[in-house]
Amino acid sequence: MPAIHREPGPRVLKHCRSPRHAGSLDPHDPAVGTGTAGSAAAGDLVRIQLYVRSQEILEARFKAFGCSGSIASASLACEWAEGRTLSQAEAIGQEELAGALELPLSKKHCAALAEEALREAIRESRVKEMSLTERNDLNLPSSGGAE
Amino acid sequence: MGGTRIYMDHHSTTPVDPEVLASMLPYFTQEFGNAASRSHSFGWRAEEAVEKARERIAELIHAAPQEILFTSGATESDNLAIFGVSEILAGRGKHLLTCRTEHPAVLDCCKQLEKRGFQVTYLPVDTTGRVSPESVRDALREDTILISLMAANNEVGTLHPVAEVGKIAKERGVLFHCDASQAVGKVPIDVEALGVDLMAFTAHKLYGPKGAGVLYVRKRAPRVRLAPQVFGGGHERGMRSGTLNVPGIVGFGKACEIAARVMPEEASRLAGLRDRLHDRITSDLEDVQLNGHRELRLPHNLNLSFAYVEGESLMLAMEGVAVSSGSACTSASQEPSHVLKAMGVSDERAHTSLRFGLGRFNTQEEVDQVAAQVVESVKRLREISPLYEMAHSKNGRSHAGDTP
Numbered sequence: 152m153p154a155i156h157r158e159p160g161p162r163v164l165k166h167c168r169s170p171r172h173a174g175s176l177d178p179h180d181p182a183v184g185t186g187t188a189g190s191a192a193a194g195d196l197v198r199i200q201l202y203v204r205s206q207e208i209l210e211a212r213f214k215a216f217g218c219s220g221s222i223a224s225a226s227l228a229c230e231w232a233e234g235r236t237l238s239q240a241e242a243i244g245q246e247e248l249a250g251a252l253e254l255p256l257s258k259k260h261c262a263a264l265a266e267e268a269l270r271e272a273i274r275e276s277r278v279k280e281m282s283l284t285e286r287n288d289l290n291l292p293s294s295g296g297a298e
Numbered sequence: 299m300g301g302t303r304i305y306m307d308h309h310s311t312t313p314v315d316p317e318v319l320a321s322m323l324p325y326f327t328q329e330f331g332n333a334a335s336r337s338h339s340f341g342w343r344a345e346e347a348v349e350k351a352r353e354r355i356a357e358l359i360h361a362a363p364q365e366i367l368f369t370s371g372a373t374e375s376d377n378l379a380i381f382g383v384s385e386i387l388a389g390r391g392k393h394l395l396t397c398r399t400e401h402p403a404v405l406d407c408c409k410q411l412e413k414r415g416f417q418v419t420y421l422p423v424d425t426t427g428r429v430s431p432e433s434v435r436d437a438l439r440e441d442t443i444l445i446s447l448m449a450a451n452n453e454v455g456t457l458h459p460v461a462e463v464g465k466i467a468k469e470r471g472v473l474f475h476c477d478a479s480q481a482v483g484k485v486p487i488d489v490e491a492l493g494v495d496l497m498a499f500t501a502h503k504l505y506g507p508k509g510a511g512v513l514y515v516r517k518r519a520p521r522v523r524l525a526p527q528v529f530g531g532g533h534e535r536g537m538r539s540g541t542l543n544v545p546g547i548v549g550f551g552k553a554c555e556i557a558a559r560v561m562p563e564e565a566s567r568l569a570g571l572r573d574r575l576h577d578r579i580t581s582d583l584e585d586v587q588l589n590g591h592r593e594l595r596l597p598h599n600l601n602l603s604f605a606y607v608e609g610e611s612l613m614l615a616m617e618g619v620a621v622s623s624g625s626a627c628t629s630a631s632q633e634p635s636h637v638l639k640a641m642g643v644s645d646e647r648a649h650t651s652l653r654f655g656l657g658r659f660n661t662q663e664e665v666d667q668v669a670a671q672v673v674e675s676v677k678r679l680r681e682i683s684p685l686y687e688m689a690h691s692k693n694g695r696s697h698a699g700d701t702p
Contacts, residue, residue, distance in 0.1 A: 216606065218608055222611055
C-alpha cells in the first residue's frame with residue numbers, strides 16, 4: 152500500500168495543521184473570482200477564491216481535497232495572494248510555491264494545481280471586474296442590453 | 299516528531315516479540331555457526347536450531363518439516379513457487395490463474411511470465427474482495443498449470459475461499475499456490491484441509507524478524523517439483539542455495555510457536571478492539587464506509603473510507619499514529635489502490651481510504667485515542683474540503699450563499 156515516504160517539511164505541516172486561509176466566499180458575489188483545479192477521482196481537488204476590489208485582492212480563501220502537498224500549496228498561494236494586486240498575484244507560480252514548501256519532486260504537481268486554481272480565480276476576477284466596469288461606464292444598472 | 303507514537307499498521311510489518319528476540323540473540327554471537335558447516339559443533343548447533351525452527355513452523359500450518367523451505371521472505375517464496383512451477387511444467391501448459399487483488403509479489407511474477415509467453419487469467423473479485431470458486435472452475439483450462447490465490451488480502455483483510463479452490467484444484471489436477479503472508483498466525487491455517495500445494499509466508503508479519511521467509515512445498519499427493527531459481531551451494535536440498543539466516547529462522551520458529559499458543563485468544567481480543575475502533579469512529583462521524591467483508595476478514599483488519607477527505611492528508615493529520623492509505627500521492631498520474639479498484643470502489647472513494655491493522659501490543663487506550671484522533675482529524679479536514687461543502691450545500695444543510 153503506497154504511503155508517504157518521508158515526513159513532509161515543517162512548512163507543509165504548518166499549513167496543513169493550521170490553514171489560516173481555509174474557507175469559502177460567495178461565488179455569486181461580483182467581487183469574488185473562483186478557480187478550481189484537479190479532480191476528486193484523481194485524488195486532488197483545489198479551489199481558490201479571491202475577493203477583489205479595484206484590482207486588489209482583499210481576501211484569498213481555499214478549500215482542498217488532497218494530500219498534504221496540495222493543501223499546503225493552496226494555503227501558501229492564498230497567503231501570498233492576499234494584499235497583492237491581480238497582476239502581482241499572477242506572478243505566483245508553482246516553482247516558487249514548491250520551493251518555499253520544500254516539496255519533493257513527486258509532489259510538484261500539488262503546487263501546479265494551486266497555481267492553476269489561482270490563475271483561474273484571477274481570470275474570473277478580471278472578467279467579473281471588467282463587466283462591472285463596463286456596466287458602470289455605460290451607466291447600466293444590470294447586465295444585458297449593451298447593443 | 300515528538301510525543302507518543304501508536305502503531306496500527308500491522309499488515310505492513312509487526313514488531314519483533316521480545317520472546318522472539320531473546321531466542322534469536324545467542325545465534326548472533328555464541329552460536330553463530332553456519333548451518334551448512336558439517337565438521338564442527340558451531341555448525342551442528344546452528345543446524346539443530348534451524349531444524350527445530352523448521353518443526354515449529356511446519357506444526358503451525360500442519361505440514362511436515364521436510365515440506366518447509368527457507369527463503370528471504372514471502373516475495374522470494376512467491377517467486378520460487380510461480381517461476382519454479384512454470385519452468386517445470388511449461389511443457390504441459392502455459393496458463394496460470396490468479397486474482398486481481400493479489401500482492402505485487404504474485405502479480406509482478408505473472409506479468410513477467412506473460413512476457414515469456416505464458417498466459418495469465420486475472421480473476422475478478424466481488425464488492426467485498428472475494429473471488430468465487432465458480433469463477434476459478436470456469437477459468438481453468440486444459441493447459442492451466444498453476445492457481446495462485448492469497449489466503450487473506452493485505453489491504454482489506456478479506457479471506458478467500460481457499461479450501462473450496464483447493465478442492466477444485468485437486469479435482470482438476472492443477473497445482474495450487476497460496477500466498478498466506480497475512481493469514482498465518484492470525485487465522486488457523488492447515489495445508490491439508492485447505493488443499494494447497496505451495497504456500498508462502500514470512501516471519502515479520504507474525505512478530506518475527508524481517509528477512510526470513512518460508513515456502514511450503516507439498517511432498518505427498520502430489521509431490522510438487524520445482525525448478526530452483528537461486529544457485530550456489532545446493533542448500534535447502536538444492537531448492538534454494540545460500541547460507542541460511544540462522545538467527546532469523548530461529549526467531550521465525552519461536553514466532554510460530556507463540557502464534558500457535560496465543561492465536562485463538564489474540565484473534566478474539568483484536569477483533570474486539572477492531573470493532574471498538576470502528577464503532578467509536580462511526581458513532582461520531584457520518585459517511586464512513588467499510589471496505590471489505592464484514593465477517594470473512596482478518597480479525598485485526600479495518601479498512602474504512604472517509605468521504606470528502608483524502609487519505610494521505612488524514613494520515614498526516616493524525617499525528618503520531620501509523621496507518622496506511624489506499625491513496626497514493628507521488629505523481630499526478632498515480633492510480634489509487636488496485637485492490638479497491640478491483641472491488642468496484644470508485645477512485646474518489648479509494649482516495650479516501652485508510653487501513654488500520656491492529657496488533658499484539660495495541661491496547662484499548664490506544665484504540666480509544668486513535669478513534670478520537672480520527673474523528674477530530676476527519677472533522678477538521680472536512681471543514682476545508684470542497685467536496686464536503688458541495689455535498690452539504692446540495693442538501694441545503696449549510697453554505698446557503700453557495701447555491702444560486
